[in-house]
Amino acid sequence: MNAAITPALIADILPGVSEISDTMVRESAIAFVNTTTSPGIEGATLTVDDGNRTSEQWRSSLGFAAEFTLKNPIYNGYWGLALIGGSLQDNVSFTGDAGQPIELDFTRDVLALRGSFGLSYPMTQHFKLRPYLSLSVSDLQTEGTVEGYIASLPGSNPATAVPFSSSAQMLSTSGTLDALYSRWYGANRLELSAHYTLIYTDAFSEDNPVLETEAWNDVLQLKSRFSGPTRLTTSGRPWRWLFYANHTNFISQDKTSLGYTSLLEFGAGMEWQMNMKPLDWFGWQMIGLKVGVITSQNVDGYFLGLTAR
DSSP states (O other): BBOOOOHHHHHHHHHHHTTTOOHHHHHHHHHHHHHHHTOOOOOEEEEEOOEEEEEEEEEEEHHHHHHHHSSSSSSSEEEEEEEEEEEEEEEEEEEOTTTTTTEEEEEEEEEEEOOOOOEEEEEESSSEEEEEEEEEEEEEEEEEEEEEOOTTSTTOOOOOOOEEEEEEEEEEEEEEEEEEEEEETTTTEEEEEEEHHHHHHHEEOOOGGGGGEEEEEEEEEEEEEEEEEEEEETEEEEEEOOOOOOOOEETOHHHHHHOOOOOEEEEEEEEEEEEEESSSSOOEEEEEEEEEEETTTTTEEEEEEEEEE
């Protein structure tokens, strides 16, 4: 038996499971896509363990974003393009209405392409606002099994496992407002920023009607970083140390969707100061290595990788 995972299917093979609803299936799928593809959320690996749920989630992206000069206005243009991938391995245990144990074990994979375009307004010497729109197209694949007391199948027993699979394509349009503050203290630099993103998602699926849906979600992210010079140079260009702390709040995300609604990340790194602008649309300031720790209630994680900006 192989089918899309829907509450109707689960009601047939696992009677008396009122905890699972259409809304839960939809919100879980959309939350996974949003936490993977939302602008401003960098690559990470997360582990969730809250007793009845254990999961591993990773996300990463390869992309570029930059401001470009407009000749007459005082504001600049802004654009970005990114290829994004992510995966979620989730194991959730339930107790059915009749007291029977039920277990969902599934893997979700997403591959997405995101493009962004907007403007950057300098308000003061140290502060600017950056509104922009993003469009992302995502392909979501889900594979897994559901285990429990399968009363409606002849010859079944409590160890019976039913495989399921589904696919969906999601089109997300998001509007983001960045508030950016930076200030130099001698050779050291302080950077503070706030990012608010409102996301509208349309989901389409040929094999799972539950995922034929639409939803609004929003994300708030606060970032801070402090950097300074080192004595190291490469090709005559200096290296800088940095410390950073980020807080991400998935405001409208229900905790049952992924097991968390907010993340705190802090860490350190080294960046090579390039300050190259071969084309007006491709300003490249730094490239470096960053290591971070991510935490929240029932969540542990880390970030380790190359960064560029």
